[in-house]
Amino acid sequence: MAELQSSANALCFAFRGGEMLVRVDADAVRVPRGREVATLLDAGTPIPAGDVGGAECVALAVEGEAHAPEGMEFRGLRGLHAVLGADEFRMAGRASQILEWDRAHRFCGRCGSPTQPGPEPLARACTGCDAVHYPRLSPAVLISIIHQNRILLARGPQFTPGMYSVLAGFVEPGESLEETCIREAREEVGVEIAEVRYVASQPWPFPSQVMIAFTSTYAGGEIVPQPGEIEEARWFTVDEIPMVPAPLSLSRTLIDRFVREQGGDPAALRDPRSPPA
Ligand SMILES: [Zn+2]
Numbered sequence: 553m554a555e556l557q558s559s560a561n562a563l564c565f566a567f568r569g570g571e572m573l574v575r576v577d578a579d580a581v582r583v584p585r586g587r588e589v590a591t592l593l594d595a596g597t598p599i600p601a602g603d604v605g606g607a608e609c610v611a612l613a614v615e616g617e618a619h620a621p622e623g624m625e626f627r628g629l630r631g632l633h634a635v636l637g638a639d640e641f642r643m644a645g646r647a648s649q650i651l652e653w654d655r656a657h658r659f660c661g662r663c664g665s666p667t668q669p670g671p672e673p674l675a676r677a678c679t680g681c682d683a684v685h686y687p688r689l690s691p692a693v694l695i696s697i698i699h700q701n702r703i704l705l706a707r708g709p710q711f712t713p714g715m716y717s718v719l720a721g722f723v724e725p726g727e728s729l730e731e732t733c734i735r736e737a738r739e740e741v742g743v744e745i746a747e748v749r750y751v752a753s754q755p756w757p758f759p760s761q762v763m764i765a766f767t768s769t770y771a772g773g774e775i776v777p778q779p780g781e782i783e784e785a786r787w788f789t790v791d792e793i794p795m796v797p798a799p800l801s802l803s804r805t806l807i808d809r810f811v812r813e814q815g816g817d818p819a820a821l822r823d824p825r826s827p828p829a
Pocket residue numbers: 660661662663664665678679680681682683
């Protein structure tokens with residue numbers, strides 16, 4: 553009974569695939585409380601996900617066929633970045649990763665037996681071999697490479713046309729984050745870097761990453777784009793910066809930092825959401 557009561561008041565981060573249920577009022581988009589989505593809660597298995605500003609939160613997977621209750625809609629997580637508060641968006645990302653992990657670990661990766669929740673929150677234990685499985689994150693680095701008054705930006709074949717960004721890459725087994733930066737710069741654009749320095753990190757729930765941003769300085773080599781990975785890579789002065797990722801992304805944080813250091817105004821940069829010039 554106590555559990556029911558707490559679910560009724562909890563903020564409910566309900567996902568249908570990659571889309572999250574939100575209540576859309578005239579003036580705001582917000583995360584529904586459990587009691588507003590009681591039918592969905594009854595049909596599923598809510599997972600405790602922590603709290604936001606003292607309010608308990610649950611993550612809930614809903615069936616692909618489920619309809620949104622009246623006054624609510626399912627929306628893509630990326631699009632909610634700009635409309636939810638920072639803490640709620642962070643919890644939405646956490647909830648989506650917990651659900652993805654829960655869904656993908658119904659069976660033990662070691663022996664193939666079914667798993668069950670426990671022995672602690674955010675764990676699933678194997679019923680066959682007792683292995684305990686926890687959510688995994690994939691760390692990835694972002695690297696800005698600066699050479700005097702220029703920054704190296706590159707574009708991948710999957711980018712929005714005209715958009716460039718800093719280099720990015722996944723950490724491989726056995727590497728420090730700084731070593732990943734050095735390897736990625738060498739592989740993706742053929743240049744050597746030095747003075748690799750930590751700037752910031754950010755959870756990135758698409759689907760289960762944590763991004764770690766570094767700055768570095770150019771230390772040698774000619775730009776040679778890696779076939780298949782990098783379509784074009786170039787040096788840009790602050791006045792030449794092309795379309796770049798939207799604010800709030802950590803890539804953009806690195807680019808804005810360079811622009812500020814060069815006396816420019818990051819607010820003047822164009823991103824894929826800017827109106828056409
Ligand atoms: Zn097992």
